Amino acid sequence: MQKRFAGLRTVIYRVPDVAAGKEWYRKAFQTDPYFDEPFYVGFEIGGYELGVHPLAPGEAHPGTGGVETYWGVENVREAYDFLLSLGATSHTAPQNVGGPIEVATVTDPWGNIIGLIYNPLFQVKA
Secondary structure, three states, X not given: OOOOEEEEEEEEEEEOOXXXXXXXXXXXXXXXXXXXXOXXXXXXXXXXXXXXXXXXXXXXXXXXXXXXXEEEEOOHHHHHHHHHHOOOEEEEEEEEEXXXXXXXXXXXXXXXXXXXXXXXXXXXXX
């Protein structure tokens, strides 16, 4: 059986002001972001990514229910289709979010959001 999932990669926190969120997380984790754009700020924290994402109309809100967790995969489309074949429903279709980075989300049969990410720019440290 082919191994589809490579482990946890990213946790995203939604904030109403990405610049303020970036500064708060920079201070809280005492590190600068490795990826810094108006649409997303990524920090490497102990071998994982902490993402700061600005709120958009209709998106998840800060606080309970506002965090997304992404599982690292080598092929987002393949993992996405596999989960759909098991009864998951599409939440966000596979898409490129900058450079070689691709993401998608599905909703499991109980309403939980499962994120998938391919990000060769982010290397897990041993």
